[in-house]
Structures are given as C-alpha cells and as structure tokens.
Amino acid sequence: xxxxxxxxxxxxxxxxxxIKTISKEIPxxxxxxxxxxxGSIKGNGVYQQVIDALKEHTYFEFSGIEPNPTYDTxxxxxxxxxxxxxxxxxxxxxxxxxxxxxxxxxxxxxEGDDPWDILAKQQTFxxxxxxxxVLTLPATGSESNGNSVVTRNGNKLPFSSPLVRPLFAVLDPxxxxxxxxxxxxxxxxxxxxxxxxxxxxxxVNGKVQDRxxxxxxQTLIEEGxxxxxxxxxxxxxxxxxxxxxxxxxxNGLIGAGVPQDWSTHMIGHELTGAFGxxxxxxxxxxxxxxxxxxxxxxxxxxxxxxxxxxxxxxGDDNTRIDQAIRLTEQFFEKMxxxxxxxxxxxxxxxxxxxxxxxxxxxxxxxGEKGDITLDISREILxxxx
Amino acid sequence: xxxxxxxxxxxxxxxxxxIKTISKEIPxxxxxxxxxxxGSIKGNGVYQQVIDALKEHTYFEFSGIEPNPTYDTxxxxxxxxxxxxxxxxxxxxxxxxxxxxxxxxxxxxxEGDDPWDILAKQQTFxxxxxxxxVLTLPATGSESNGNSVVTRNGNKLPFSSPLVRPLFAVLDPxxxxxxxxxxxxxxxxxxxxxxxxxxxxxxVNGKVQDRxxxxxxQTLIEEGxxxxxxxxxxxxxxxxxxxxxxxxxxNGLIGAGVPQDWSTHMIGHELTGAFGxxxxxxxxxxxxxxxxxxxxxxxxxxxxxxxxxxxxxxGDDNTRIDQAIRLTEQFFEKMxxxxxxxxxxxxxxxxxxxxxxxxxxxxxxxGEKGDITLDISREILxxxx
Numbered sequence: 001x002x003x004x005x006x007x008x009x010x011x012x013x014x015x016x017x018x019i020k021t022i023s024k025e026i027p028x029x030x031x032x033x034x035x036x037x038x039g040s041i042k043g044n045g046v047y048q049q050v051i052d053a054l055k056e057h058t059y060f061e062f063s064g065i066e067p068n069p070t071y072d073t074x075x076x077x078x079x080x081x082x083x084x085x086x087x088x089x090x091x092x093x094x095x096x097x098x099x100x101x102x103x104x105x106x107x108x109x110x111e112g113d114d115p116w117d118i119l120a121k122q123q124t125f126x127x128x129x130x131x132x133x134v135l136t137l138p139a140t141g142s143e144s145n146g147n148s149v150v151t152r153n154g155n156k157l158p159f160s161s162p163l164v165r166p167l168f169a170v171l172d173p174x175x176x177x178x179x180x181x182x183x184x185x186x187x188x189x190x191x192x193x194x195x196x197x198x199x200x201x202x203x204v205n206g207k208v209q210d211r212x213x214x215x216x217x218q219t220l221i222e223e224g225x226x227x228x229x230x231x232x233x234x235x236x237x238x239x240x241x242x243x244x245x246x247x248x249x250x251n252g253l254i255g256a257g258v259p260q261d262w263s264t265h266m267i268g269h270e271l272t273g274a275f276g277x278x279x280x281x282x283x284x285x286x287x288x289x290x291x292x293x294x295x296x297x298x299x300x301x302x303x304x305x306x307x308x309x310x311x312x313x314x315g316d317d318n319t320r321i322d323q324a325i326r327l328t329e330q331f332f333e334k335m336x337x338x339x340x341x342x343x344x345x346x347x348x349x350x351x352x353x354x355x356x357x358x359x360x361x362x363x364x365x366x367g368e369k370g371d372i373t374l375d376i377s378r379e380i381l382x383x384x385x
Numbered sequence: 386x387x388x389x390x391x392x393x394x395x396x397x398x399x400x401x402x403x404i405k406t407i408s409k410e411i412p413x414x415x416x417x418x419x420x421x422x423x424g425s426i427k428g429n430g431v432y433q434q435v436i437d438a439l440k441e442h443t444y445f446e447f448s449g450i451e452p453n454p455t456y457d458t459x460x461x462x463x464x465x466x467x468x469x470x471x472x473x474x475x476x477x478x479x480x481x482x483x484x485x486x487x488x489x490x491x492x493x494x495x496e497g498d499d500p501w502d503i504l505a506k507q508q509t510f511x512x513x514x515x516x517x518x519v520l521t522l523p524a525t526g527s528e529s530n531g532n533s534v535v536t537r538n539g540n541k542l543p544f545s546s547p548l549v550r551p552l553f554a555v556l557d558p559x560x561x562x563x564x565x566x567x568x569x570x571x572x573x574x575x576x577x578x579x580x581x582x583x584x585x586x587x588x589v590n591g592k593v594q595d596r597x598x599x600x601x602x603q604t605l606i607e608e609g610x611x612x613x614x615x616x617x618x619x620x621x622x623x624x625x626x627x628x629x630x631x632x633x634x635x636n637g638l639i640g641a642g643v644p645q646d647w648s649t650h651m652i653g654h655e656l657t658g659a660f661g662x663x664x665x666x667x668x669x670x671x672x673x674x675x676x677x678x679x680x681x682x683x684x685x686x687x688x689x690x691x692x693x694x695x696x697x698x699x700g701d702d703n704t705r706i707d708q709a710i711r712l713t714e715q716f717f718e719k720m721x722x723x724x725x726x727x728x729x730x731x732x733x734x735x736x737x738x739x740x741x742x743x744x745x746x747x748x749x750x751x752g753e754k755g756d757i758t759l760d761i762s763r764e765i766l767x768x769x770x
Contacts, residue, residue, distance in 0.1 A: 001625040003400025008393065014642060015388025205622040207604040208629045215596025223592065237590040240386040244593045244642070253638075257399060257629070 001206045006256040010144035011168040014244065016236070018170050019049040022090065023056065025132055025168045030088035032059040033081060035101045037093045039063060044178035046136055050092055060084050062104075065093065068272065068279070069100035071116060071152035077104045081129075091133045091166070094183075095140025095190075098133050102148035102164035105129040119150055119157040128163040134170045137179060138243040139187030139280070141194060141250025143169035155361075156269050171247065173239035181228050184242075185335040186280035188224035191246035192217060192331075193283040197262050198255035200291070201368035203300050206258040213254045214308045219245045221309070225334045263366035264290050267377055270357040277344055284337040285344070289384035291325045293376065294367070341384050351381050386591045391641040395529035396553040399629065401621070403555050404434040407475065408441065410517055410553045415473035417444040418466060420486050422478045424448060429563035431521055435477055445469050447489075450478065453657065453664070454485035456501060456537035462489045466514075476518045476551070479568075480525025480575075483518050487533035487549035490514040504535055504542040513548040519555045522564060523628040524572030524665070526579060526635025528554035540746075541654050556632065558624035566613050569627075570720040571665035573609035576631035577602060577716075578668040582647050583640035585676070586753035588685050591643040598639045599693045604630045606694070610719045648751035649675050652762055655742040662729055669722040670729070674769035676710045678761065679752070726769050736766050 013021045026032060034050065041047040062077045080086065081104070091101035105128040107115035117123040133143040142148070146165040149158045176184070199213035223241045226232040248254065267290075268282030277285075295302060299317070306312040306324035315323070329339045338344050355378050358364070366372035372380075398406045411417060419435065426432040447462045465471065466489070476486035490513040492500035502508040518528040527533070531550040534543045561569070584598035608626045611617040633639065652675075653667030662670075680687060684702070691697040691709035700708070714724045723729050740763050743749070751757035757765075 001400070001622060001629070003403060005396065005398050005406075007396035011390065011392035012641075013390050015386070018388060021390075205626070206629075207608065207626045208600060208633060211600025211603060212597055215593060215600055218596060219592040237386060240642075241590070241592045244386070244591075248593060256397075257625075 001204055001257045002259070004257040006252055008144060008251050008253065010166050012144065012171060012247070013168060014171045016172055016174050018172050019046070019134055020053045022050065022132060022134065022170060023053040026057060026088055026090065028056060030057065031084060031086050032057055032088045032090055033062055033077070033086040034059055034090045034092055035062045035065060035077065035097060035104065037063065037065045037097050041092055041136060044175065046092060046134065046175055050134060060086065065097045065100040067096045068151045068156065069096050071150055074100050074103050074150065075107065075115070078107060081108050087129060089129050089131045091131060092136065094135070094137030095142040098142040098166065099148040099150065101131050103150050105131050105164050106161065116152065118159050122159065125161065125163065128161070131164060131166045132168050133166040136175050137183055137187055138176060138246035139190040141247055144247055144251040154273050156273050171243050173236055173243045176239045176243060177234060181336060184227045185337050186278055187246060188220055188227070188242060189284050189332060189335050189337050190280040191249040192220045193264055193287055194249040195254065196287065197264060198258060198260050200298055200301050200305060201259040201261050204258055209254050209256065209258045210304070216245045216249050216254065217309045221331055228336065259368040261368045263372050266363045266366050267358065267380060270354045274353055274357055275346065281337050281344065284332040284339055285341055285384050286380065288325055288329050288339055289380045291328065292383050293380045295321055341381070348385055351378060354381055386589055386642045387644070389641040391637055393529060393636050393638065395551050397529065397556060397632070398553060399556045401557055401559050403557050404431070404519055405438045407435065407517060407519065407555060408438040411442060411473055411475065413441060415442065416469060416471050417442055417473045417475050418447055418462070418471040419444055419475045419477055420447045420450060420462065420482060420489065422448065422450045422482050426477055426521060429560065431477060431519065431560055435519060445471065450482045450485040452481045453536045453541065454481050456535055459485050459488050459535065460492065460500070463492060466493050472514060474514050474516045476516060477521065479520070479522030480527040483527040483551065484533040484535065486516050488535050490516050490549050491546065501537065503544050507544065510546065510548065513546070516549060516551045517553050518551040521560050522568055522572055523561060523631035524575040526632055529632055529636040539658050541658050556628050558621050558628045561624045561628060562619060566721060569612045570722050571663055572631060573605055573612070573627060574669050574717060574720050574722050575665040576634040577605045578649055578672055579634040580639065581672060582649060583643060583645050585683055585686050585690060586644040586646050589643055594639055594641065594643045595689070601630045601634050601639065602694045606716055613721065644753040646753045648757050651748045651751050652743065652765060655739045659738055659742055660731065666722050666729065669717040669724055670726055670769050671765065673710055673714050673724055674765045676713065677768050678765045680706055726766070733770060736763060739766055
C-alpha cells in the first residue's frame with residue numbers, strides 16, 4: 001500500500017426528507033446565495049423544499065449554471081455576491097452546479113489579479129465562501145470533494161482545494177426520480193469510471209481499497225440498469241444505492257493509498273471540448289479502448305476485476321480479460337451510452353484534432369505510471385473507432 | 386436503506402515515516418500534553434519519533450494510562466493540564482490511550498460539577514481540548530471516532546461526542562511490528578466484531594455498506610493469521626491492511642444507513658467488568674453464541690455472510706449457516722482467542738452474576754431490534770459455555 005493523507009469532513013445527510021436539514025446546517029445569520037442550473041429544480045419540487053427550509057434565512061438566487069459550467073456565467077454571480085454581501089453558497093443541482101459554486105466561492109474572495117488564474121495558472125488561494133450542497137444528480141462526487149472543472153473558450157480546466165469542499169451535502173434519493181434516462185445512464189457510468197480510474201492500475205496490495213472499489217462497481221452494475229427498467233425505476237432503494245455509490249466513488253476514500261490512472265478522463269475531456277459530447281459518454285467510449293490497449297500493463301488488475309466483479313473464473317488469462325472487457329461494454333450498452341467513436345459519428349479523420357488538443361493541454365504522460373504518450377493515446381482512440 | 390447523517394473529519398496520515406507529520410498537524414504555539422500508557426512506546430521507538438517531531442513544540446507528558454482506562458488515573462492528568470496551561474492533547478498508544486485522552490479532553494474544560502457525570506449521567510458538554518493521535522495498536526477505531534469507554538469501580542461506561550474525535554490520526558503500520566501475538570489477535574478480532582455488529586442484522590438493501598463490511602471481514606480473515614505466522618508476521622502490507630481495516634471498521638462509515646446490533650459488545654462488557662477478560666476475548670466468546678441463538682432473526686444476513694465472506698454456496702440454508710459459524714470460530718481460534726466460556730474457566734455457575742450485571746446496567750433490550758431480553762442474553766451465555 002502507498003502512504004496517504006486522507007480527510008473528508010463533508011457532512012452527509014442522506015435519505016428522504018433530509019432537504020429540510022439545511023435549515024440547521026446553514027447559520028441563521030448567513031446571507032445565502034442559492035445557485036442552480038436551468039430550473040429543473042422548480043419542476044421536481046426540490047426548489048420549493050429548499051425555499052421552505054430557508055424560510056428563516058436571508059437568501060438570494062443565482063441561476064443559469066449550465067452543464068460544463070463556463071467562466072463567463074460563473075463570474076456573473078460576483079455582482080450579486082458583492083451587492084448583497086453574500087457569505088454562504090448553497091448549490092442545488094448536479095455536479096456542474098456544485099463545480100460552478102466552487103469556482104464562485106473561490107473567485108468571490110480571491111486576492112490575486114484575475115480569478116481565471118485559479119484555473120489557468122493553478123494559482124492557490126487562501127479563502128473561499130463556505131458551500132453547502134443539495135444534490136439532484138448522482139454522478140460526479142463533487143458534493144463531497146474539493147474538485148471543480150470550469151470551461152472557458154472550449155478549454156475545460158480543473159482546480160482543486162479543500163477550501164471549496166462542501167461543508168455538508170444533502171442526498172435525497174427521491175430527488176433523482178425525475179431525472180431523464182440519459183442523466184441516469186450518464187451518472188451511473190461516470191461513477192463507474194471514477195471507481196475504475198482508482199482501481200484498474202497495478203497491484204499494491206491495498207486490500208481494503210480494492211474491495212471497496214469492487215463493491216461500488218458491483219453495486220453500480222446491479223442497480224444502474226434497474227434505474228432504467230420500467231418495473232424498478234421508481235424503487236427508492238435502487239436510487240439510494242446508486243446515489244451513495246456515486247458519492248463514495250470520488251470522495252477520496254477508495255483512491256487513498258493506491259495508484260490512480262485518469263487517462264480515460266483526460267482523453268475524454270478532449271472529446272467533450274472538441275465535439276461537445278456528454279462527459280460520461282466520452283468515458284464509456286474511451287475506457288474499453290484503454291482496457292484493450294493497456295491490457296499488459298493492467299493484466300493483474302484486469303484478471304482480479306474479471307474474477308471479483310464479473311465472477312469470470314474459467315478459461316485462460318486472455319479469455320477472461322476479453323470477457324471482462326466485453327461485459328463492461330455490455331453494461332455501458334445497458335446504461336444506453338455509446339462505446340465507440342462511430343456511435344457519436346466520429347471517425348479516423350477526427351483523431352488528429354484530438355491528439356493535437358491532448359498535446360496542447362500537456363497530456364503527454366498519462367496513466368498510473370505516466371507512460372501513456374501521445375502515440376499511445378492515438379492508439380487508444382484508434383481502438384475506440 | 387435507512388436515513389443517515391455521517392461526518393468524519395479526522396485526517397488520516399497513513400504509512401511509514403508519517404509520525405513526523407505531527408510537527409505540522411499540531412500548531413506551533415500549542416502547549417501539548419503527550420498522553421501514553423505503560424511505556425511500551427519507549428521500547429519500540431515510537432516515543433523517540435514523537436519527541437523528535439515535536440522538537441519545536443512546547444510539550445509535557447502524562448503516562449500510566451492502563452488498558453480499560455480508569456477514571457481515577459485519567460483525572461490525575463488535570464493537575465498538569467491546569468499547571469501548564471495545556472491546550473492540546475497528543476494520544477500515543479492504542480484504543481485505551483485514545484479513549485483516555487478523550488475523557489481527559491472533555492474533563493479539562495467541563496463546566497458542570499463533576500466530570501464523572503459525563504459518563505454516569507451522560508451529561509453533554511460543549512467544549513473539549515483538541516486531540517491528535519499516534520496509533521500503536523489497530524483495533525478499536527478510537528483514533529477516528531468520538532467514542533470512549535472509561536472504567537470506575539468495575540463499571541465500564543461509554544460516552545460519545547464529536548468534540549473528542551481526534552483532529553488527526555497517524556497510522557504507521559511499522560509501529561505494530563512490536564506488538565505481542567496476543568495484542569494482534571485481540572486487535573484483529575475486535576475489528577472483525579465491530580464490523581459484524583454493523584452488518585449481521587437484517588437486510589435493508591444497503592448494498593454499499595454490506596459490500597464494504599464484507600470487504601473488511603474478508604481482509605481481516607486473510608491478513609489476520611498472517612500477522613501471527615512466523616514467515617509473514619513482519620510483512621508491512623499485512624500490517625497496513627489490518628490497520629486500515631480496523632480504522633474503517635469503526636469510523637462510522639459502514640454503519641451509516643443500516644441497522645446495528647452491539648449485543649455481543651454489551652454482553653462482553655460484563656465479562657470484562659466481572660472477570661477482567663480482555664475485551665476482544667469476550668467478543669470471540671459471545672459472538673458465535675449470538676449467531677447460534679439469533680439464527681432465525683439473522684437468517685438472511687447469515688446466509689449472505691456465508692456466501693460472500695466464506696464462499697459457502699452448497700447445501701441447504703441451515704447447513705450453510707452452520708458452516709459459516711464454524712468457520713468464524715475457526716478464524717478466532719487461528720487468532721488465538723477463546724471461543725467458549727470454558728476456555729476462560731467460567732461455567733454455568735457464573736451466569737447469574739453476568740445476567741444480574743446486565744440488568745443493573747439496563748441491558749434488557751439488546752440487539753438491532755431491541756428484542757434480546759435478559760432471558761435471551763442468558764440463553765446466549767449458556768450457548769457459550
């Protein structure tokens with residue numbers, strides 16, 4: 001096992017009726033800015049539950065945070081923050097809204113020249129507004145980590161700080177019943193690939209981490225398709241298991257003390273940046289190709305994955321790995337996401353641009369050992385055609 | 386899944402050489418009291434590493450905290466705390482030392498009449514000294530939870546508060562190499578039974594929690610005996626996996642959103658209180674009897690335990706449950722702990738006293754459904770003869 005430092009202070013309030021707990025989580029004297037997206041929370045009752053819970057608080061609203069939130073949109077929040085002396089952010093939405101709130105929180109108290117430097121120059125900051133979250137879409141884990149991704153002019157850039165980790169997150173699985181099949185499929189696949197990026201590397205004998213990861217993968221494989229099937233899609237336990245899996249998949253725990261890959265994400269980001277493909281759908285396209293191209297480097301873990309996650313214990317090593325990759329693709333197909341570039345109408349003529357973008361963004365040494373060069377990324381993309 | 390609120394802000398610094406991180410975790414202007422036990426930390430080098438790390442700090446020492454720490458011992462620390470204006474506690478030791486530090490921390494700033502009321506009357510308190518921990522014995526999970534057990538005049542009483550949860554805990558698996566076989570055996574069994582108490586109840590479809598618990602149980606079953614076998618007992622990965630399992634077994638995570646039992650612990654506490662038997666050894670005696678007496682109430686989870694933890698999938702239900710219980714006993718035997726009251730020279734004539742003590746302490750409705758009466762506790766003890 002590798003040395004690690006792990007801390008996750010986010011308080012989780014999980015279950016039906018938990019939205020009302022925000023009335024106690026947020027100090028009564030706070031001046032709250034509720035930040036949200038396109039207004040779906042007004043259709044599904046979440047907005048009303050939040051407003052009801054905050055009836056003793058002083059609050060304002062900032063809406064319009066889009067998927068892959070943009071710098072330009074987020075900076076608009078600074079006007080109301082200054083005018084109304086906002087000192088607490090409540091993010092109500094999915095990963096994009098929570099990510100956006102994190103940048104708003106850091107930018108509001110940024111002491112440098114230009115908040116864009118937080119992303120472009122990875123400039124550190126020493127304070128940020130406190131954030132609480134009411135999660136509506138289980139997927140990114142943003143509700144209990146310090147990570148955020150912001151887009152400006154087609155560049156998707158990440159930043160990370162414990163200062164923007166939400167103080168609390170409300171996870172009410174009932175809230176997810178109004179999500180579309182596409183949102184559910186994307187969310188489950190996103191959580192699945194987060195887990196894989198921290199698991200499918202090389203063996204360091206981290207038995208707890210491995211088994212926790214395998215437990216999340218198995219749960220997503222079992223419960224994900226149920227959330228799309230007519231007879232089970234309204235089952236609150238199904239939604240609860242997906243929601244808790246997605247949070248646990250990226251709250252820092254399963255990756256503590258083990259190597260991490262993230263090449264699927266980095267290559268996938270270029271697919272979103274260049275062609276606007278949903279984040280999760282870039283992952284479902286890239287991951288099977290990564291498994292195939294990196295099968296030698298990941299052999300031991302691929303065999304463990306085949307055995308423990310898919311119960312494949314018959315046949316020689318290569319056959320078992322092939323089966324595990326095929327079952328992974330079939331799981332993605334059940335979640336109604338693409339597994340090939342051709343599924344999203346991309347072909348070999350698009351690869352040059354993607355590799356060029358990877359080079360521009362410094363993505364020349366990806367993977368758990370930093371040995372995925374641009375040539376290997378091209379091989380992965382070719383495999384995904 | 387049940388609703389839950391979960392928060393665990395303790396920072397974990399895990400791995401070889403991590404003791405030196407305490408120099409940065411504890412503020413330089415703190416007046417630190419190092420609290421420890423009988424001095425074994427001076428023999429194994431841990432004391433020296435702590436002192437080296439604190440060379441820029443102002444620190445004092447308080448030693449002599451015993452296993453099952455007593456109120457009388459712990460109250461002696463108040464003299465030096467007052468005289469030296471101590472404002473930070475560093476617990477260096479196993480669960481008893483950390484538990485003891487928690488009571489010292491609460492008592493130091495207690496505003497009521499008598500700190501004993503924290504235990505005897507479960508009186509709440511609003512402040513406590515900050516605590517850091519350097520763990521030397523993986524077992525209780527005390528290093529990252531808010532629980533403490535203190536003994537006075539043969540009464541073992543618990544209290545719990547987030548205010549006494551350590552701010553940080555250093556887990557260096559190398560430190561555990563100097564433990565005796567008895568300490569290792571006890572620690573592994575303690576962690577195992579902590580997990581069982583949060584797992585072997587009734588099914589609420591908490592798939593993540595179940596799989597995390599099963600992962601911990603499997604890890605302890607695999608790694609525990611290796612820590613006693615001559616050819617593997619110095620393997621740092623073995624120690625690391627045990628250490629991380631023990632912390633995860635009682636940091637609140639696996640029990641969030643699922644029913645919990647704790648009857649084995651409550652009955653076991655009386656065995657320690659009345660006859661001075663090591664805590665873990667009371668658990669290894671009581672748990673198999675609880676499994677046997679409560680097999681109907683726990684049937685579904687016992688079958689899941691048999692299948693997922695022990696890979697028992699053949700035979701009828703009762704045969705599979707019998708096998709799982711027998712394998713649990715054999716695991717305890719491998720860890721060199723007793724599984725019968727007769728192993729510790731107790732017999733049927735001792736049961737009256739134990740049941741009487743349970744009655745005195747209000748333990749009349751134990752278990753995940755509160756339906757283990759005194760009569761059923763007697764049946765469990767009889768089964769354990």
